[in-house]
Amino acid sequence: MVEIAVMGYGVVGTGVIEVLAKHAEGLTLRAHEAIHVKYVLVRRDFPNPPMMGTFTKSFDQILEDPEVKIVVEVMGGLNPAYDYVRRCLLAGKSVVTSNKELVAAKGADLLQVARDKNVNFLFEASVGGGIPIIRPMSQCLAANDVVGVAGILNGTTNYILTKMFRDGTDFQSALKQAQELGYAERDPSADVEGADACRKICILASLAYGRHVYPEQVHTEGITRITLADVEYAETWGGVVKLIGEVKRTPDNRVSCIVCPMFIGRESQLANVDDVFNGIMVRGDVTGDVVFYGKGAGKMPTASAVVADVIDCVKHLKARKYLYWSDGDPDYVEDYREASRIFFVRAHAADADAAFEKAAAAFPGASRLHRKQAEPGEFAFVTDHLQEKVCDEKLAQLQKEGLTVDSRIRIGEM
Amino acid sequence: MVEIAVMGYGVVGTGVIEVLAKHAEGLTLRAHEAIHVKYVLVRRDFPNPPMMGTFTKSFDQILEDPEVKIVVEVMGGLNPAYDYVRRCLLAGKSVVTSNKELVAAKGADLLQVARDKNVNFLFEASVGGGIPIIRPMSQCLAANDVVGVAGILNGTTNYILTKMFRDGTDFQSALKQAQELGYAERDPSADVEGADACRKICILASLAYGRHVYPEQVHTEGITRITLADVEYAETWGGVVKLIGEVKRTPDNRVSCIVCPMFIGRESQLANVDDVFNGIMVRGDVTGDVVFYGKGAGKMPTASAVVADVIDCVKHLKARKYLYWSDGDPDYVEDYREASRIFFVRAHAADADAAFEKAAAAFPGASRLHRKQAEPGEFAFVTDHLQEKVCDEKLAQLQKEGLTVDSRIRIGEM
Structure with missing residues (x-):
C-alpha cells in the first residue's frame, strides 16, 4: 500500500479522486501496489467527505507525514503551489502535477530539486490533457534529435477558430458560444491571448532541447484580432487559421519559439485538428513527423493523466525517472x-x-x-x-x- | 559502458548500428551510460566491417558472453529468432526486437520468460515503426480502460488505397507503383492480404486487454478485391476505404478483433491518414480518443524505435519494466x-x-x-x-x- 496526498479539490482534484476510486482494482494491478489517498488538502470547508482520504487544511500535516510518499498538486497557480511542491520534493516525496503554469515557470528548479533528492517530479497532465506527450517525447524519441515541435495546444481557441471557419461566426459570437458550452471561462484572456498555449510550448521546448524556455521569452499573440476576412483568405489560400505554439532549433544551437495564429495548409496533419481537440506534431530527424491527437483538456482526461503519473511514481519509488532539463538563459531564445x-x-x-x-x-x-x-x-x-x-x-x-x-x-x- | 549485441544485419540492423554510431554522444547522455555494440550476428560474410561491433556467425558466442547485457533481435521471422530470443532471456539478457511476427506469435511466452528472469523484453518498433505506441498505451493510458483500438497499421496498403482514391488508379497499377517506389515488396502478399496488419493488431490487442490474441484467431481480409467502384461509392457515401485493424471489448469480457477494408467517414481522424502513413486510435473510457500518427515503417524510424528501447533497457537493467500479458485462450476471441x-x-x-x-x-x-x-x-x-x-x-x-x-x-x- 502506498499513501498519497492530493493538494487541491477543484475540477482536476475531484477527477483524480474519482479515477482512483473507480479504477482501484485495475490500478493496483498495474502499479503492483494499492494506492491510498491519505489526505486531500483544501482551502475551505466541504460539506461532504471525499470518496477517499481525509480533508485537511494543513499543508504541514502532509509534509510532515513520512507515510505520504507521493503528493499530487492540482491547485493551479504559482502561489502557494510552487512553495508546497518544492518543500514536498525537499522532504523526499515524489510530486505529480497538472499545473502548467508551475512547470513552465519553475520546471528547471523543481527538476533539479527532484534530482538532488532522488525523487520524481512528473507532469504528463500539464500538456495535452489526456494525450500522452511528455513521456513519448522524453522516452520514445530518445534516439532522435528533435527538429521542431508545433502544436495546437489550446482547445478553447481551437473551438473558436473552428466555429469561425466552418460557420462564418465572428470571433465575439464564437467566444460567447464557447463560454455557454463551458469550453471557455468567464475571463477567457489566458486562452484567447495565448498565455495557456505559451506555457505548454515552453514545457515542450524545454523537454525537447534540455534547457528551460520561460514564458516571458516567447513572443505570444492570441486570436482576438483574427477576423472572418482573414479566415476567408486562409480558405482561398488553401488552408485554415490555427493558434500554433512552435519551437525549432536554430543553426547556432539556440531555439526559435513563438505562439501566434498561423495559416496552416490543408495537407498538414494539424489542419484537421478541429473543435476542442489538440494536436502536437514532433518532427524528429530520424522518425520524421509524429503527431499526437486527442482532447487536450477536461476534468477526466487530465485526471487520468495525473493518475498514470502516480502509477509511474509508485513503480519507480526507488528508481528515479530520467526526466530533466537544465536552467535556461536570457540569450537562449532567438528574437522572433x-x-x-x-x-x-x-x-x-x-x-x-x-x-x-x-x-x-x-x-x-x-x-x-x-x-x-x-x-x-x-x-x-x-x-x-x-x-x-x-x-x-x-x-x-x-x-x-x-x-x-x-x-x-x-x-x-x- | 553497456555491451550489447545486434542479431541481424539487414535493413533494420544496419539502421540500428547507424543510429547508435551517429547519435553516440546524445545517447550516452540519455542512457547515462555509453552503449557499445560488441557483436553483430550475421548469416553470411560481409565485405566491410560494421561501424561498431565485430561480425560473428556464432549465436553461442553472444549467448555465452556474460558482458552482453542487451540483445537486439532484428532478423525477422520465427526461425531461429524465437529460439535465440528465448535463450537470451533465459540467460538473463534483456531483448529488444522489431519482429512483429515473433511478438504476435510468441509474445505471451517470451514475456513470461522475461518476467521469470527479471529482465526486459521490449518491442516498441514492432508496431507503427517510429510512432510511439506500445509505451504510451502501456503507461500513459494506465488509468483508462481501453474501449477499443483501431488503426491503419500497414503503410503499403494505405499507399495503394490512397492512390486508388485520389487518382482513380486501379489496384494492380497502384500496387505496381508502390513496388517501383520501394513501398511494396516483390511478393506483396503479407501486406495486401492483411497478414502484416493482423500481427500488429494482435500485439495491440494483447497489450490493451492483458491476454494474448493470436493471428490465427483474427479474421483477416486484405485489399486485393477492392475495386475503383467501391472507392467511388465510399466517396459518395462520405468517406474513404481504409485497411483497418480493430479490437474491441465485448460485453462478456472477450474481445472482437478483425482486419479488413472498411469505409471510414470523412470526419474520422483515421480518414485523413494517407499515403504510407499509419494512424492508431486508442479509445479510453476516460481520455476519449487519442490518435497517434506517423510513418509506420522505414529503416530509420524503425531503427530509432529499437534504439529508444535499448536506452530504456540500459536505464532499467536492474528494474524490470512492467510490460506483460498472459496467454490467450481458443475462446477468447469472438467469432467475427x-x-x-x-x-x-x-x-x-x-x-x-x-x-x-x-x-x-x-x-x-x-x-x-x-x-x-x-x-x-x-x-x-x-x-x-x-x-x-x-x-x-x-x-x-x-x-x-x-x-x-x-x-x-x-x-x-x-
Missing part, C-alpha cells in the same frame, strides 16, 4: 523578428490594384489572394520567405505611402 | 460473424431498381448509394446495424433470387 517566414498580408487603399502593384514591388514574388466579399479597396497577398523584421519595415514604408495594413499573419510550414 | 455492424453492399441484377426494392425489403432501413459511372444493372446500398452472419444469410437468399453481390464491405465506426 530574426526568423524567416512567409507572411499573409491584408490591406486596403483607395486604389487596391495600384496598391498591390506597389506592394508586389516591395515584396518580390508576392502572390495576390482574392475573396468573394472583399470590402472596397481591400486586397491581400502572400509573401515569399523573408525575415519578420524586414517584412515589418517594408509594411511600415508602404503605410507611409498611403496603404493601410489590416492584418499580417504568419504562415506555418508544418 | 457474431459482431453487429453496418455494411456497404454493391450488387447487380437485370433490373437494378426492382432488385434494390427487394434488397430494401430484406434490409429494413437500407439507403441506396449512386455513382456516376455505374455499370448497367449495378446498384449499391448501406444497411442498418445487423449481425454479420445475418447479413450474409440475407445476401445469400437474395442471390438465390437472381441478384449478384459484387462487394460487401464493413463500415467502420471510429
